[in-house]
Amino acid sequence: MSFAQRHLLGIEPLSQSDITTILDLADIYAEKERSDAKSSDALRGLTQINMFFENSTRTQASFEIAGKRLGADVMNMAMQTSSVKKGETLIDTALTLNAMHPDLLVVRHPHSGAVDLLAQKVNCAVLNAGDGKHEHPTQALLDALTIRRAKGRLHRLNIAICGDIAHSRVARSNIHLLGKMENRVKLVGPPTLIPSGAADWGVEVYDDMREGLKDSDVVMMLRLQRERMDGGFIPSEREYYHRYGLDAEKLALAKPDAIVMHPGPMNRGVEIDGTIADDINRSVIQEQVEMGVAVRMAAMDLLARNLRAARKPQGVMV
Numbered sequence: 001m002s003f004a005q006r007h008l009l010g011i012e013p014l015s016q017s018d019i020t021t022i023l024d025l026a027d028i029y030a031e032k033e034r035s036d037a038k039s040s041d042a043l044r045g046l047t048q049i050n051m052f053f054e055n056s057t058r059t060q061a062s063f064e065i066a067g068k069r070l071g072a073d074v075m076n077m078a079m080q081t082s083s084v085k086k087g088e089t090l091i092d093t094a095l096t097l098n099a100m101h102p103d104l105l106v107v108r109h110p111h112s113g114a115v116d117l118l119a120q121k122v123n124c125a126v127l128n129a130g131d132g133k134h135e136h137p138t139q140a141l142l143d144a145l146t147i148r149r150a151k152g153r154l155h156r157l158n159i160a161i162c163g164d165i166a167h168s169r170v171a172r173s174n175i176h177l178l179g180k181m182e183n184r185v186k187l188v189g190p191p192t193l194i195p196s197g198a199a200d201w202g203v204e205v206y207d208d209m210r211e212g213l214k215d216s217d218v219v220m221m222l223r224l225q226r227e228r229m230d231g232g233f234i235p236s237e238r239e240y241y242h243r244y245g246l247d248a249e250k251l252a253l254a255k256p257d258a259i260v261m262h263p264g265p266m267n268r269g270v271e272i273d274g275t276i277a278d279d280i281n282r283s284v285i286q287e288q289v290e291m292g293v294a295v296r297m298a299a300m301d302l303l304a305r306n307l308r309a310a311r312k313p314q315g316v317m318v
């Protein structure tokens with residue numbers, strides 16, 4: 001196994017082999033998750049602190065379950081009631097927690113780059129659970145595992161990422177990962193929601209969804225992230241659904257066995273038709289959630305191995 005990372009801050013710094021190592025281990029955990037023997041002791045004796053400065057349902061629950069199944073002592077910091085509300089800076093909060101000797105810090109923050117900054121100040125492994133519109137590495141890894149299990153491979157696939165690309169850390173992490181694994185990546189959305197310069201990212205850009213979906217193996221839908229918008233980016237939700245909402249008619253342009261993905265939370269009737277989201281023959285949205293636990297177990301297990309190796313006293317040469 002080759003995974004020489006101290007933190008998991010994004011997909012950008014990872015190599016193809018780092019990604020494959022995480023996914024291979026996650027595959028083993030995914031099988032274990034489906035059995036009665038869910039627990040192991042890979043993180044026994046280690047302390048994991050989850051610090052979520054932004055709302056989360058899936059990611060926080062999944063990191064907590066992953067840590068507990070691996071035997072860690074898991075603590076969820078209630079950021080809403082912490083001293084952050086009294087004006088303490090992110091760094092001071094991190095230094096305070098660092099003094100309690102955690103081994104793994106899982107951090108979500110509304111500002112891009114905040115998690116990288118924090119990682120420079122602490123001496124434990126840091127996992128980015130989403131920072132602003134920058135990266136959400138475990139989401140891209142769980143998406144990759146879901147795709148690999150559904151399609152039998154993770155290269156040379158035709159993948160459409162659709163919707164609010166501009167405000168999406170999920171899109172950014174997926175673009176890095178799917179590009180590194182040599183897939184054809186297409187971004188589909190209104191020009192107001194496609195970042196300027198996207199055409200230089202090694203992807204194709206489409207504002208006509210019907211064109212963009214043609215021959216796709218994977219259709220990944222994204223939510224309109226209004227919390228990160230400072231103005232009107234779409235004329236109306238009705239108009240948006242008409243042009244960019246995934247319905248049966250548009251999905252028919254993708255390959256007949258194309259899978260439909262969504263990171264959640266989903267807005268039915270805005271970016272996706274509810275019946276497609278629930279169609280077990282096309283939608284892998286529940287598998288994504290399932291793979292989320294396995295991927296987070298794998299990532300924390302690998303980081304903990306590196307942490308333990310780095311802490312081991314070095315032998316004295318005589």
Ligand code: ASP
Pocket residue numbers: 130136169170222223225263264265
């Ligand atoms: N849950 C994902 C995120 O945290 C996607 C979203 O919020 O729409 O970025």
